[in-house]
Amino acid sequence: MCGIVGLFLKNPDLEPRLGSLLSTMLETMTGRGPDSAGFAVYGAGGAGVKLTLRGADRASLADAVAHLESRLGRGVEAVARDTHTVIDVPAALEGDVRGFLGAEAPGIDVVSAGRRMEIYKEVGLPAAVAARFDLAGMTGTHGIGHTRMATESAVTTNGAHPFSTGIDECLVHNGSLSNHNDMRRRLEREGLTFATKNDTEVAAGYLSWRMREGASLKQALESSLSDLDGFFTFVVGTETGFAVVRDPIACKPAVMAETDDYVAFGSEYRALVGLPGIASARVFEPEPAKVYAWERH
Template sequence: MCGIVGLFLKTPDLEPRLGALLAGMLGTMSDRGPDSAGFAVYGDRIEGLKLTLRGPDRTVLAEAVAGLGRALGLDLDATLRDTHAVVVLPAPREAEGRDWIADRAPGIDVVGAGRRMEIYKEVGRPAAVAERFALPEMRGSHGIGHTRMATESAVTTGGAHPFSTGPDECLVHNGSLSNHNDLRRRLRREGLAFATENDSEVAAGYLTWRMREGASLRQALEASLSDLDGFFTFVVGTRDGFAVLRDPIACKPAVMAETDAYVAFGSEYRALAGLPGIGGARVFEPEPATVYAWERT
């Protein structure tokens, strides 16, 4: 049992409040997943590339960022938040930066990359995780979050969601996939790399692969209905979009709300109850095997 939340703003008016609203939603889902939590926020688009790094503490992260800057010959812009850092690189230097981190910065992991996306996740109760990373202070156009109850694996930061396997793409998942090991092997042959044994990371990789092959997000999600075995509810973020999909049985709870200002998702209605204008929202349960998607350009 896990908790999922998501908030997609249709207009810029609420962007300064995105983090505060998402933090409230995430905290409400604590009893569905008290072990660990994470979230992704899509902020202002930059010309370079944001790498979100995770390390044991701020000191080690700061040393790694300094070493990376020296290796690349760059004065790097970096924001440190507890055990994570967001480093801005020129996009053409991404591969070089990743290679240096893998070879020269033991204990530092890249958890996401993109022009807009930042990902944060840690072990602990969701409200505490949101506070550690100052989620209420963040602004943006959309964000997704996850609270985890680790029923099939250890409680680790690496096992926390969201999972990202492509630029500005990430996924949170409630459920369990039965064919993820076979699919992981297939995707590795297609050039994808995985950092964990978590089935949700495979789902994220599957969508990345489909979109690399030319599918839209909607098409990739529709294809997953036949290619993924198991039960699942996915909430997906991309650079400009937000999507929701439940498996054909739809055994995991889900509720959505839509107003002129936003679209929101929660595993339970109480995650949405504190949103502005919720009393006048169209509240509905997403249908099984149906893709719901929104995009801002």
């Protein structure tokens, strides 16, 4: 089943409220996915590349950061939030940092990379996950979230959404892909690597690959309608953009609301009822096989 929420702010005055609004939307979708939850927030840009790291606890993450600083011979800006820590490293050193973590920091995973994007996800009820990472206190321009009901795989943090396979790119998904194994092998031949067997990670990888080949986000989502087989609703975030697409059958529920201040997505309307100005919003069901996309620069 699963639940998806997304909020893209047009009005900068609402940016301090992004986290609190998204947190309420996420918690409302608990009934659609009580196993685990996650979210991506696009906040202030870092000096270099922001890597979101996940470990067993704060102590193991702090130890990994200390060893990384020793190896680099320089300090690393780090912000700890429960089992995740966001570090800001020069773009030119991203490969070295990933290599060090992979070789010398077992148990530490890189969840995402981006100039503005941070991703947090864990097993547990959505309200508890949001509270652990203080989602309500986060600010930014847009964010997406997901509550998972694990019907096809184990309840694990690695299986939680969002999935990210590119800089400032992430995706959440409700549905199931039937050709994800074939697509994974195809993408691996193109040089992509995957951390899980989850079909959603394949969908994220597909979009990253298409955009690396020169497609826009809208074009990548349009081609996904023919290249990815199954039933799905995708909500996607990029550094400046937010997009939604449903498969041609559109069997998964979806509702959107748009005002002069924001665009919002929910698997159910009740996820949107707490948003400011919702009573006067244009509320609509996104059409099958149609890409809806917004950009903010």
